Amino acid sequence: MERKRYNAKRPIDYLKDSLNQIILIKVKRNRLFRGRLEGFDEHLNLYLEETSQIFEFQDESGNINEENEDLGSIVVRGDNVIFVNLASD
Amino acid sequence: MERKRYNAKRPIDYLKDSLNQIILIKVKRNRLFRGRLEGFDEHLNLYLEETSQIFEFQDESGNINEENEDLGSIVVRGDNVIFVNLASD
Amino acid sequence: MERKRYNAKRPIDYLKDSLNQIILIKVKRNRLFRGRLEGFDEHLNLYLEETSQIFEFQDESGNINEENEDLGSIVVRGDNVIFVNLASD
Amino acid sequence: MERKRYNAKRPIDYLKDSLNQIILIKVKRNRLFRGRLEGFDEHLNLYLEETSQIFEFQDESGNINEENEDLGSIVVRGDNVIFVNLASD
Amino acid sequence: MERKRYNAKRPIDYLKDSLNQIILIKVKRNRLFRGRLEGFDEHLNLYLEETSQIFEFQDESGNINEENEDLGSIVVRGDNVIFVNLASD
Amino acid sequence: MERKRYNAKRPIDYLKDSLNQIILIKVKRNRLFRGRLEGFDEHLNLYLEETSQIFEFQDESGNINEENEDLGSIVVRGDNVIFVNLASD
Amino acid sequence: MERKRYNAKRPIDYLKDSLNQIILIKVKRNRLFRGRLEGFDEHLNLYLEETSQIFEFQDESGNINEENEDLGSIVVRGDNVIFVNLASD
Numbered sequence: 001m002e003r004k005r006y007n008a009k010r011p012i013d014y015l016k017d018s019l020n021q022i023i024l025i026k027v028k029r030n031r032l033f034r035g036r037l038e039g040f041d042e043h044l045n046l047y048l049e050e051t052s053q054i055f056e057f058q059d060e061s062g063n064i065n066e067e068n069e070d071l072g073s074i075v076v077r078g079d080n081v082i083f084v085n086l087a088s089d
Numbered sequence: 090m091e092r093k094r095y096n097a098k099r100p101i102d103y104l105k106d107s108l109n110q111i112i113l114i115k116v117k118r119n120r121l122f123r124g125r126l127e128g129f130d131e132h133l134n135l136y137l138e139e140t141s142q143i144f145e146f147q148d149e150s151g152n153i154n155e156e157n158e159d160l161g162s163i164v165v166r167g168d169n170v171i172f173v174n175l176a177s178d
Numbered sequence: 179m180e181r182k183r184y185n186a187k188r189p190i191d192y193l194k195d196s197l198n199q200i201i202l203i204k205v206k207r208n209r210l211f212r213g214r215l216e217g218f219d220e221h222l223n224l225y226l227e228e229t230s231q232i233f234e235f236q237d238e239s240g241n242i243n244e245e246n247e248d249l250g251s252i253v254v255r256g257d258n259v260i261f262v263n264l265a266s267d
Numbered sequence: 268m269e270r271k272r273y274n275a276k277r278p279i280d281y282l283k284d285s286l287n288q289i290i291l292i293k294v295k296r297n298r299l300f301r302g303r304l305e306g307f308d309e310h311l312n313l314y315l316e317e318t319s320q321i322f323e324f325q326d327e328s329g330n331i332n333e334e335n336e337d338l339g340s341i342v343v344r345g346d347n348v349i350f351v352n353l354a355s356d
Numbered sequence: 357m358e359r360k361r362y363n364a365k366r367p368i369d370y371l372k373d374s375l376n377q378i379i380l381i382k383v384k385r386n387r388l389f390r391g392r393l394e395g396f397d398e399h400l401n402l403y404l405e406e407t408s409q410i411f412e413f414q415d416e417s418g419n420i421n422e423e424n425e426d427l428g429s430i431v432v433r434g435d436n437v438i439f440v441n442l443a444s445d
Numbered sequence: 446m447e448r449k450r451y452n453a454k455r456p457i458d459y460l461k462d463s464l465n466q467i468i469l470i471k472v473k474r475n476r477l478f479r480g481r482l483e484g485f486d487e488h489l490n491l492y493l494e495e496t497s498q499i500f501e502f503q504d505e506s507g508n509i510n511e512e513n514e515d516l517g518s519i520v521v522r523g524d525n526v527i528f529v530n531l532a533s534d
Numbered sequence: 535m536e537r538k539r540y541n542a543k544r545p546i547d548y549l550k551d552s553l554n555q556i557i558l559i560k561v562k563r564n565r566l567f568r569g570r571l572e573g574f575d576e577h578l579n580l581y582l583e584e585t586s587q588i589f590e591f592q593d594e595s596g597n598i599n600e601e602n603e604d605l606g607s608i609v610v611r612g613d614n615v616i617f618v619n620l621a622s623d
Contacts, residue, residue: 009128011136011164027438028118029384039365044134044166045400047367073442075367077400080438082116082169086162098217100225100253117207133223133255171205171258175251187306189314189342206296222312222344260294260347264340276484278492278520295474311490311522349472349525353518383616385562395543401578403545429620431545433578436616454573456581456609473563489579489611527561527614531607 014086015040021087023048027080032056035074044078103175104129110176112137116169121145124163133167192264193218199265201226205258210234213252222256281353282307288354290315294347299323302341311345370442371396377443379404383436388412391430400434459531460485466532468493472525477501480519489523548620549574555621557582561614566590569608578612 018037025033025046032055035048052068059065107126114122114135121144124137141157148154196215203211203224210233213226230246237243285304292300292313299322302315319335326332374393381389381402388411391404408424415421463482470478470491477500480493497513504510552571559567559580566589569582586602593599 009136010130011128011134012130014128014136014162014164029438031438033439039367039370041366041368044164045367047365047370071439071441073370075370075400075440075442077434077437077439078166079168079435081166082118082120083122083160083166084164085160086164098225099219100217100223101219103217103225103251103253133253167255168257170255171207171209172211172249172255173253174249175253187314188308189306189312190308192306192314192340192342222342256344257346259344260296260298261300261338261344262342263338264342276492277486278484278490279486281484281492281518281520311520345522346524348522349474349476350478350516350522351520352516353520385616387616389617395545395548397544397546401545403543403548427617427619429548431548431578431618431620433612433615433617435613454581455575456573456579457575459573459581459607459609489609523611524613526611527563527565528567528605528611529609530605531609 012040012042012044015084018086023087024085025076026082026085027076028082029080031080033071033074033076034068035071041078044081044084046076046078046081046084047073048076049073101129101131101133104173107175112176113174114165115171115174116165117171118169120169122160122163122165123157124160130167133170133173135165135167135170135173136162137165138162190218190220190222193262196264201265202263203254204260204263205254206260207258209258211249211252211254212246213249219256222259222262224254224256224259224262225251226254227251279307279309279311282351285353290354291352292343293349293352294343295349296347298347300338300341300343301335302338308345311348311351313343313345313348313351314340315343316340368396368398368400371440374442379443380441381432382438382441383432384438385436387436389427389430389432390424391427397434400437400440402432402434402437402440403429404432405429457485457487457489460529463531468532469530470521471527471530472521473527474525476525478516478519478521479513480516486523489526489529491521491523491526491529492518493521494518546574546576546578549618552620557621558619559610560616560619561610562616563614565614567605567608567610568602569605575612578615578618580610580612580615580618581607582610583607 021037022034023037031053033051033053035051037046038049039047051071051074053071055067056064110126111123112126120142122140122142124140126135127138128136140160140163142160144156145153199215200212201215209231211229211231213229215224216227217225229249229252231249233245234242288304289301290304298320300318300320302318304313305316306314318338318341320338322334323331377393378390379393387409389407389409391407393402394405395403407427407430409427411423412420466482467479468482476498478496478498480496482491483494484492496516496519498516500512501509555571556568557571561567565587567585567587569585572583573581585605585608587605589601590598
């Protein structure tokens with residue numbers, strides 16, 4: 001059987017389309033970051049600027065609020081990433 | 090003993106048949122995503138569009154309901170994936 | 179000392195004998211799948227058709243029952259697999 | 268400093284001596300298997316025939332008993348293995 | 357489809373800009389280090405001088421205080437790193 | 446900058462000096478083995494003979510006692526090892 | 535974009551400066567070792583002599599005391615290491 005070639009773009013190729021744009025990164029141990037993607041590699045290591053870590057909590061009325069901590073520029077090690085939520089056009 | 094060649098398709102080859110179709114992805118830490126598969130690679134990194142994360146819960150009558158959170162386009166890092174439920178034809 | 183050659187078949191070679199047959203897959207986090215093996219690779223990534231996930235529970239009389247959820251075709255990422263129970267001839 | 272050559276056999280070489288013999292395999296998450304070793308590779312993936320999974324429990328008198336579940340032929344993924352107890356001659 | 361080249365800098369390239377500067381490192385198991393970055397590699401192994409480990413705690417008035425333990429020069433193994441907070445210019 | 450050569454022996458080289466001698470192996474999930482080292486490789490896979498697993502417990506007087514379970518010959522998969530306590534000369 | 539060369543020393547290079555000196559090693563699962571560094575490799579596998587494992591505990595007055603267990607010569611598998619605290623000159 002001949003080995004098929006994939007014509008589909010690789011997931012990592014799609015990150016390129018979000019360069020210089022705001023993305024959300026869901027990380028293990030329930031962390032959530034929002035920042036501007038300025039660099040990445042094939043391990044899903046990410047470099048973000050103007051990043052904030054988002055803490056979601058429920059207030060007394062049951063509404064979900066978020067609090068942000070400004071982090072500035074961070075390098076996230078790829079093996080912590082669960083998924084990256086890309087910028088919508 | 091001569092090393093056998095596998096005539097069977099590799100699991101990753103079957104993902105190709107689900108490109109542009111809706112799949113379910115079961116992820117570690119009890120996460121469930123539904124989205125349209127638009128890209129993947131050999132690590133099982135996945136690129137999905139029109140994705141929603143599905144939260145299943147039991148209501149008071151004991152029925153299982155689901156709530157969805159729309160995520161848009163996401164890149165899932167492959168090492169989080171337990172299994173991918175392919176589109177049925 | 180000269181390095182011995184193994185004449186034994188590799189574990190992965192035995193999976194070939196179960197192609198197109200029903201196997202059981204025990205997966206981390208206490209998951210159990212039953213399905214027809216249609217593809218695999220050296221990472222123990224598996225492609226199964228007509229798969230059901232099996233939930234075992236004890237009823238009031240202490241008997242062990244199982245409930246099945248039909249999943250259809252799935253790709254299991256190999257690093258989740260504890261062991262594969264091959265089809266008996 | 269010159270790099271020493273190891274004259275010692277590699278651990279994996281010793282598995283060869285146990286081919287076609289009964290071994291015990293202690294696996295993560297407290298699993299114990301007993302079976303006849305018919306295949307292995309350098310990742311410590313193991314192929315066993317006439318395998319039983321052993322459940323040890325303490326009875327009311329404080330004695331340790333075991334219950335066995337027959338599994339037949341299984342492929343154990345090597346990264347689950349803690350240690351293999353080789354056949355004594 | 358032709359494979360795109362990434363013009364974006366890799367995340368690891370950005371660490372270079374923080375050499376000889378104070379950075380924060382968030383590490384698994386809730387550890388936080390502050391130190392002067394004097395060396396790193398592609399695994400995100402880091403060499404820091406004048407490092408202190410930071411322990412954050414809430415006092416009786418609900419304010420978050422930190423206590424520091426001076427560690428001097430340390431080598432952090434990269435696989436423990438969640439993210440590195442780079443020096444702001 | 447020119448890359449330094451390490452004149453220091455590699456940790457694995459020191460295992461060679463303990464061949465045919467009794468060593469202690471501390472393994473994840475709080476396991477402790479004592480046995481005669483007869484083989485090892487670069488992954489720290491170990492082959493031991495006349496091995497016993499050691500269970501330490503505190504008796505009613507607060508003294509720490511140990512109980513041993515004889516295991517004979519075992520192959521320990523290296524990724525379970527925390528440290529190896531070498532034979533003292 | 536041209537790929538930058540790093541002029542910074544790699545973290546592993548700094549370990550060389552601590553050869554034959556006393557270092558502290560913080561290991562996963564809350565273990566702490568103190569010993570004389572006599573060998574290491576690129577995985578951060580470490581060979582230490584005159585090692586003691588340090589147990590820290592709080593006494594009744596709230597002071598932190600330590601108890602030491604002498605281990606002699608040990609090989610620590612690198613993937614357990616969180617950080618190495620180098621000898622200060």
